[in-house]
Amino acid sequence: MPPVIANSPSDLKLIRSCSIWRALETVGDVPIMLILEAFWLGERRFDGLQQRTGLLKALLSQRLKAMTETGLMEKRQYSDRPVRYEYWLTTKGRDLYWVALAMLRWEKHWGAAAAKFTVQLDHKTCGARNIDAVPYSRSAGQAFTARDVSWTHGPGMGWIAPHHSRRRKQRSDNERQDSNLLDMIVQVLGDRWASLILRSIFTGFRRYDEIQKDAAIATNILADRLQWLTGMGLITKRLYSENPARYEYRLTETGIDYYPVLVMLMAWGDRWYSTPEGPPLLLHHRQTGLPLDPVMACSCCHQPLAPDEVEFHIRPMRRTQAQIRARGV
Numbered sequence: 001m002p003p004v005i006a007n008s009p010s011d012l013k014l015i016r017s018c019s020i021w022r023a024l025e026t027v028g029d030v031p032i033m034l035i036l037e038a039f040w041l042g043e044r045r046f047d048g049l050q051q052r053t054g055l056l057k058a059l060l061s062q063r064l065k066a067m068t069e070t071g072l073m074e075k076r077q078y079s080d081r082p083v084r085y086e087y088w089l090t091t092k093g094r095d096l097y098w099v100a101l102a103m104l105r106w107e108k109h110w111g112a113a114a115a116k117f118t119v120q121l122d123h124k125t126c127g128a129r130n131i132d133a134v135p136y137s138r139s140a141g142q143a144f145t146a147r148d149v150s151w152t153h154g155p156g157m158g159w160i161a162p163h164h165s166r167r168r169k170q171r172s173d174n175e176r177q178d179s180n181l182l183d184m185i186v187q188v189l190g191d192r193w194a195s196l197i198l199r200s201i202f203t204g205f206r207r208y209d210e211i212q213k214d215a216a217i218a219t220n221i222l223a224d225r226l227q228w229l230t231g232m233g234l235i236t237k238r239l240y241s242e243n244p245a246r247y248e249y250r251l252t253e254t255g256i257d258y259y260p261v262l263v264m265l266m267a268w269g270d271r272w273y274s275t276p277e278g279p280p281l282l283l284h285h286r287q288t289g290l291p292l293d294p295v296m297a298c299s300c301c302h303q304p305l306a307p308d309e310v311e312f313h314i315r316p317m318r319r320t321q322a323q324i325r326a327r328g329v
């Protein structure tokens with residue numbers, strides 16, 4: 001039975017705990033997102049990771065260390081003389097695959113990278129080529145969107161204090177790599193405040209004051225992120241009272257389509273940061289009332305996609321293959 005939740009203790013700057021937040025504390029960081037992307041694209045070694053992510057060496061080392069500490073990856077020695085290491089995702093790190101597929105799906109629909117690349121996924125299990133990775137409710141046996149899902153507080157619901165940077169980290173154009181497949185979504189998911197605001201709006205808080213209370217965000221940060229998310233086209237501002245002028249924030253179709261990313265992240269958080277009480281938030285499939293049991297599935301056979309069973313081919317949209325190879329993609 002869900003515990004009774006007291007009024008939000010916003011004066012203590014606490015937020016509702018949820019697995020999205022727990023997961024964001026581990027992966028909600030632009031450099032870590034870029035490193036994960038490089039891993040998925042097959043990089044194992046420091047130089048390759050550095051080249052692909054465009055991160056400064058010190059920053060890359062620091063994040064690789066952090067990712068080892070949080071159990072996302074491990075170092076393996078591949079040469080004795082000189083001593084050299086490769087970096088491999090652990091089971092926990094590889095389990096972010098559905099998050100990555102949900103991100104790739106969103107970027108393909110809405111992101112800037114869609115103009116630069118086409119990513120073809122082939123499902124070896126069923127033999128289908130050029131499949132879509134679809135957010136799928138295994139219990140309901142059908143694909144889902146944000147509109148098909150309802151939520152309730154779970155037994156593990158509580159309050160936590162968020163710790164993270166106040167400032168949105170922006171990469172300079174020099175650091176920006178043309179090879180990033182997940183260019184835009186990495187910026188959103190890599191900013192924990194932005195994800196926290198989207199979580200608030202997804203759970204029904206639309207007004208400035210409500211979002212501020214729910215997410216325990218200082219007003220200047222909230223104003224900055226709302227403007228940023230509006231500029232990115234994920235939310236839109238609507239006047240709901242003229243005197244005084246008051247606004248509420250609604251998700252656009254682009255924003256609604258971000259939902260599977262948050263759901264896959266939450267499911268990952270539930271798997272890896274479970275508490276004895278159980279998950280903090282429970283998702284149900286609206287039509288069937290069944291627990292959501294979300295997976296990223298093959299659009300052809302509807303089976304959950306596993307990293308070993310999917311081949312992906314990246315093709316540039318404008319430049320030739322030779323130019324891309326020269327850039328090390």
Ligand SMILES: [Zn+2]
Pocket residue numbers: 123125126127128131298299300301302303
């Ligand atoms: Zn398939």
